Amino acid sequence: MATPQAKTAARTVPKLKGKVLILEARFHEHITDMLVKGAIAVLEQSGIKYERLSVPGSFEIPGAIKFALNMYDGFVALGCVIRGETSHFEYVCAESARGLMSLSMEHNVAIGYGVLTCDTEAQAIQRADPEQLDKGGDAALACLRMIELKCRFLGGRSV
Numbered sequence: 001m002a003t004p005q006a007k008t009a010a011r012t013v014p015k016l017k018g019k020v021l022i023l024e025a026r027f028h029e030h031i032t033d034m035l036v037k038g039a040i041a042v043l044e045q046s047g048i049k050y051e052r053l054s055v056p057g058s059f060e061i062p063g064a065i066k067f068a069l070n071m072y073d074g075f076v077a078l079g080c081v082i083r084g085e086t087s088h089f090e091y092v093c094a095e096s097a098r099g100l101m102s103l104s105m106e107h108n109v110a111i112g113y114g115v116l117t118c119d120t121e122a123q124a125i126q127r128a129d130p131e132q133l134d135k136g137g138d139a140a141l142a143c144l145r146m147i148e149l150k151c152r153f154l155g156g157r158s159v
Contacts, residue, residue: 011137013042014144018073019049022140023064025079025115027057034128035078035114038136043076046144050076057081058115059092062099065109074110074143074150078136080128083119093117108154110146114139 022039024032036052043050051072055064058079065075077100083089096115103109114136118124127133 013045014148016046016048020074021068021072022052022076023061024054025058026054028080031080031124031128035136038130038134039076039140042137042140058096065103074147076112076140076143078114080116080124110143110150112139112143
């Protein structure tokens, strides 16, 4: 696999001003730490400022974004939900995704979605690891692209 630097260099990362909040669901900390590492690499390459905020789990990410709605140009939502033996997995995945999409649509919020929904821990590691699929980096890049689109169509200060 390519190194994290090679993957980040291969991406076209826009240079932006402004500030992004990374929300880290800490339920599966070792997975989230990898997602955050990938996201930070992309954000640093863009030159945009960022802050980090820990939340208990993926279910809490939309609420935390709502609290901070007007303080940032965009948000990178990072977390991991691994299927268990009960239906809890479906509720957390669905409501987290629904909450983030609702915020995006109703409030014109630029959000990069990096909440992994996996059947196994091995799948989560492969997706989170910056040296493998680097979904944290992908989420940060999605956030940056959405900030660009928001500025293009709605005006703004970030580009």
